[in-house]
Amino acid sequence: MKKTWTGWGPTADQPEQHYLIEPRHLAGGGDIRYVTEYLRASGWTDRSYKGGQPVVFDSPDRTVRIGYDPHAMPGGWTVSGQATGEHxxxxxxxxxxxxxxxxxxxxxxxxxxxxxAHAPNPWAPLEEHGWETERGQHFTAVSPDRNAxxxxHQNEAGKAHWWAGxxxxxxxAWDAVFTPTTPMHLIETFSAALADPQPVMRPRGHVPTSKWIRTTSVSVRPSELGAWQQARITAARAATWARHSWASTRPRIRKPASGARPDAAVGGARARR
Structure with missing residues (x-):
């Protein structure tokens, strides 16, 4: 039986002070369970060490591993994908x-x-939200506040990588580096999340000390936080179930016997109606 996510607030459902922070790229790390509980709900395998650190999750097909270790140097997230196919x-x-x-x-x-199915374009979400693109030795998009x-990035040796910060x-404040072989659609979804103008929420005591952020104080009950997180987890479970259901129930096309016309089976089926 799956447990219902109850959030991470105190048991007493009293309103607590939180802050909406914008721009989101200066909001600080936040609670990693926003990421890990979604992976768990999507069928990823938790291989974290005892005590929960470092965090390690493997994809269902074991081709991708996501880790989080705040004590490593420099510390943070690592995402690694194995080679799959020729391309x-x-x-x-x-x-x-x-x-x-x-x-x-x-x-x-x-x-x-x-x-x-669409051709990915990492720059499109940024330009849509007012980021300026600069063409030079390195192709760069800069946020409206010029702080992200x-x-x-292409160096003189001909090597390249994606770099966000x-x-x-x-x-x-932070860095994110992707090898040039990173699937382009992942760079696009990352850039879309980075450019999203919606503020993000942080509890009191977890707001970065910077005069470059804008904050809005809000009172939030732990039950509300739990409900929001549960909605995200439920969506992940539903999408996972739908994919597995389709994979297990989609019709299988029977190949015609050797030498038979491709429409023979269809014609025979019609004749038996």
Whole structure:
């Protein structure tokens, strides 16, 4: 029997002070369960060490591993994909601890879903939300506040990588680096989450100290937080169930016997009506 997610607030359902923070790229890391509980609900295997650190999740087909270790150097998220087929070599991504979990989820949520049929364009979500693109040695998109970026970085040796980051008045806030072999649709879903203008919520005591963020104080009950998280988990479970259900019930096309016309089986079926 699956347990219902109850959130991570105290048992007494009293309103607590939280803050809506914008821009989201300066909101700080947030609670990693936003990412990990979605993976669990999507059928990923939890292989985390005793005590829960470091966190390790494997995809159902064991081709992708997601880890989180705040004590490593530099610490944060690692996402590694094995080579699959002739057209997808192995790939790797690292995201430091202060990358907002809502942005991390832009990458990790996409790994639990079928790939879209449309041709991916990582720059499109950024341009849609007012990010400026700069063409030079490196192709770069910069946020409207000039404090976050996504760059396709090419050095003199001919090597390349994707690099995203953000800064505050105190210096670099976080970095995310993707190998050039990272599937392009994952860079796009990451950039869409990064450019999303919607604020993100953080509890009191977890708001970064920066004059470059805007905060709105809100009172939220733990039951409301739990309900929001449960809705996200329920959506993941429903999508996973739907995929498995379709895979197990889709009709199988029987190949015609050797030498038979392709329409022979169809014609025979019509004759028997």
């Amino acid at each position: 997808q070599p192995a790939w790797h991504a690292t995201l430091t601890t202060a990358v907002p979990v809502e942005v991390v989820a832009g990458l990790t949520d996409a790994l639990t879903k079928p790939r879209s 970026w996504l760059q396709y 953000a800064r505050t008045e105190h210096g670099r």
